[in-house]
Every structure is written in C-alpha cells, then in structure tokens.
Amino acid sequence: MFLEMKSRELSRSKSVNSPLTTMATTTFFKKTPGTETSEPAVTPPPSNVDTSFLRKPKLGGAKTKKKEIPEGVWTKCPRCEALVTDKELDDNLKVCLRCPFHFPIGARERIHALVETCSFEEMDANMTSVDVIQFTGYAAKLEGKANAAGLKDAVVTGIGKIGGQRAALGVMDFSFLGGSMGSVVGEKLTRLIEAATDKGLPVVIISTSGGARMYEGMFSLMQMAKTSAALAYHAKAKLPYISVLTHPTTAGVMASFATLGDLIIAEPGAMIGFAGPRVVKDTTQSELPPGFQTSEFLLEHGLIDAIVPRKELKDRLAYYIEFLMESHRQLAALS
Numbered sequence: 001m002f003l004e005m006k007s008r009e010l011s012r013s014k015s016v017n018s019p020l021t022t023m024a025t026t027t028f029f030k031k032t033p034g035t036e037t038s039e040p041a042v043t044p045p046p047s048n049v050d051t052s053f054l055r056k057p058k059l060g061g062a063k064t065k066k067k068e069i070p071e072g073v074w075t076k077c078p079r080c081e082a083l084v085t086d087k088e089l090d091d092n093l094k095v096c097l098r099c100p101f102h103f104p105i106g107a108r109e110r111i112h113a114l115v116e117t118c119s120f121e122e123m124d125a126n127m128t129s130v131d132v133i134q135f136t137g138y139a140a141k142l143e144g145k146a147n148a149a150g151l152k153d154a155v156v157t158g159i160g161k162i163g164g165q166r167a168a169l170g171v172m173d174f175s176f177l178g179g180s181m182g183s184v185v186g187e188k189l190t191r192l193i194e195a196a197t198d199k200g201l202p203v204v205i206i207s208t209s210g211g212a213r214m215y216e217g218m219f220s221l222m223q224m225a226k227t228s229a230a231l232a233y234h235a236k237a238k239l240p241y242i243s244v245l246t247h248p249t250t251a252g253v254m255a256s257f258a259t260l261g262d263l264i265i266a267e268p269g270a271m272i273g274f275a276g277p278r279v280v281k282d283t284t285q286s287e288l289p290p291g292f293q294t295s296e297f298l299l300e301h302g303l304i305d306a307i308v309p310r311k312e313l314k315d316r317l318a319y320y321i322e323f324l325m326e327s328h329r330q331l332a333a334l335s
C-alpha cells in the first residue's frame, strides 16, 4: 500500500512537471471503486506527442542557431583550410585566395582563360573512343563520363590566339577517367601537332593525367609512340613546343609528349613523376627526399624550366611563344 502511494505521488509529480494536460494525468490513473489496483505509475506518452522532457535541453536560443549553408557553395582549401566561395574560386581561376594552392580546373575553363575571346577553333570535337578490347564496364564508363563532364574524352584540342600569336592548343581534363590517354587522346593530340606542323604554328599542351588508359590495352600504349613521332616532325620543322605540367602528370603521358617540350613549365605544387612515390620507395628501398616529385623539386633538379602560377600563365605563354617564334622566323630566313 505504501509503495503504491509513493508510486502515485511520483506519477503526479511527473505529470505536473510535464507539459501534458491534466486530462492526460487522469487518463493514466483511472481508479475503480472498491479495488486497490491501478495503472502503471509511469505510462509512456503516446509516440505522436512531442514532449519537452524527451528532448535534450538546448543551450541558447534561436539566435545562436547555425545558418544552413547550401552544399556546393563553399569549398575548403586542403592546404590552408580557408573557406572560400565557389564564385570567388571561379573568379580566381580556381586558385585559393589565401594561399597559392591550385585546385583542379576543367579543360574548357582553362582554354577560356588562355585564349583571346572567340579565337578558339576546336578540332575533332566529336571523336569518341571505341571499346576495342571489350573491357568489362568500359562502354558504360565512357557514356557516364561523357554525360557528366560534357566532354567526349580527356582532351580538348584546337587552334586559338594566345596574346597576339596563333597556337595549336591541347588541354587535358583530369575529370574524364583520370585524364588517361586512350586512342582518342593520342589521336586528337597527334592531329593537333600535325596541323601545327602544316600551318607553321607553335604547340602548347597542358597535361594532367594518371597515364595510359588500361581499358584500351595496347591501343593506349601505342599513343605514346604516335604523339612522340608527331612531335619529332614538328621539331624537324624548327617549330616550338611548350609543355605545361599540372597536378598530377604521371606515367604514360609523362613518359611521352609531356617531357618532350622545348620548354617545360609547371604549375606550383603539382605532383609530377612516372611511378607514384610509394612504388618508387618500395622499388628503391630508400627514403625519398622531402618534396619528391613536386614542381619545386623538379625545377631545382633541372627537369623543368620554370614554375608559372596559373594566373600568370597566359602572359608567360604569350611571351615565350613570341620569343620562340621570332627565333623560328630568323632560322627560316637563314636557311
């Protein structure tokens, strides 16, 4: 009896503290005359009633509530951790506003930033890869990537004006299957280089690549020799080729046209190499020096000629092309 009374006291005190109405309290303790039985002391509230005592207490009021930030509006810099808006990044050619970190940039955005307005004539825009060796899932990947990036393959090529000079420009895009070089990348670049040789134009290729495209087997490896041979004919005509290496440029691309430039320049902080650092470390069984395979390391060791920040690239390319083409004209006059 004593226990039952305590139990009722407890339930009443709970009811007073809770925002439930008195009606709810009476419903919990309906007493039948002549009997001493009762409903359970603490009856769980109905699940559809939002009770304050079930919720965790909140600190502060509505004023401190965090603003909802829509996804895709802000980007965090992986180097300095600053938050920058996507618009600020776009306006700054995808370079962090607080530090020199260069975010990846698409081929079309890059071309837009480099050439004079309306001067770019794209070549072989509709060339697409064929799943020659019937590699599982490759056809679906090609279709998906083409739709997502609005590109038909990992390179955009064409002829445009950089500064006052016409140049054959090839720009790779890492978002399309890791910028891998398949038969379309190789063929488009080869046709670009051959067109430049025919028209007496300099070639500029901006690389970013994970290497050869394994889905095309031997056909992708053949592109290394094909692009290199086209560049050899271009060099024989004493025309300049400028190779621009951006993050990351590796493997089959690095082992072919990317390192054949008369001038090889790179963006700051880019990872450039043939095999990845882990593979090199395991193969050589030695500790790698600090900064291994970065643009800065390779400039210090003589593989590249200059590091050019993205925002200065257009002016520097215009300057280099003008200088090299003047030399070309002088050589042609002598011969």
Ligand SMILES: [Zn+2]
Residues within 6 Å of the ligand: 077, 078, 079, 080, 081, 082, 096, 097, 098, 099, 100, 101
């Ligand atoms: Zn930053």
